Amino acid sequence: MSTINAAIRLSSRQHPQLARVTQIFAMLVWWYAWDALSRALGLPIPGSILALGSLLLLLLSGCIHHSALRLGADWLLANMLLFFVPAVMAIWKHLPLVRLDGPRIFAVILISTAMVMVATALLVDMVFRLSRRREAQRAVAH
Structure with missing residues (x-):
């Protein structure tokens, strides 16, 4: 895995656009694979949640370095508003319902x-505290 992380980091410095597209594609494939698995097994948990959880575990375990997905994730977050445009258009189509139950x-x-x-906020606080506790333990150990 460290070779994959190094290759992605190197390519992101040399070709940031290609790295961004590759990272977004990798995240989409990861989501699709977990979604297909969840549907095939009839799991009550959506594949997107399984994909997010497994990606979090890979990041926390160090199997994947955060820089391997940073460009793609940053782009998705920066353009998140675009993902809500279809929802706004759907509301516009059903305006009488919105007036009634708005x-x-x-x-x-x-x-x-x-x-x-x-x-x-609670999860971020918990992870931050855990991170600080691990750093303190490492400092004491050295």
Whole structure:
């Protein structure tokens, strides 16, 4: 795996556009493989969640270095708004429904967004504390 990480890092310095496309393609293939596996096995967990979890484990274990996916992930995050355009157009098509149930839909969106933000904040805090604890242990060991 370290050879793959080194090859991707080298190519990202020499050809950043090619590296970005390759990284995005690799993430899409990873997602698709887990999605196909989840569907084939009839698992109750979506393939996208399995793909995200397995990628997180690979990153935490050091099998994949974060720089191997950084350009592609940064591009996807920078252009995330584009992924919501179809949803906005769907709302426009169903405007009478939005007028009828809009306040309830808006409440659900606000509450679920708040829940995701709180869960993300707690997870980031937990990972940050774990990281600091590991750094302190390494410092004591040396």
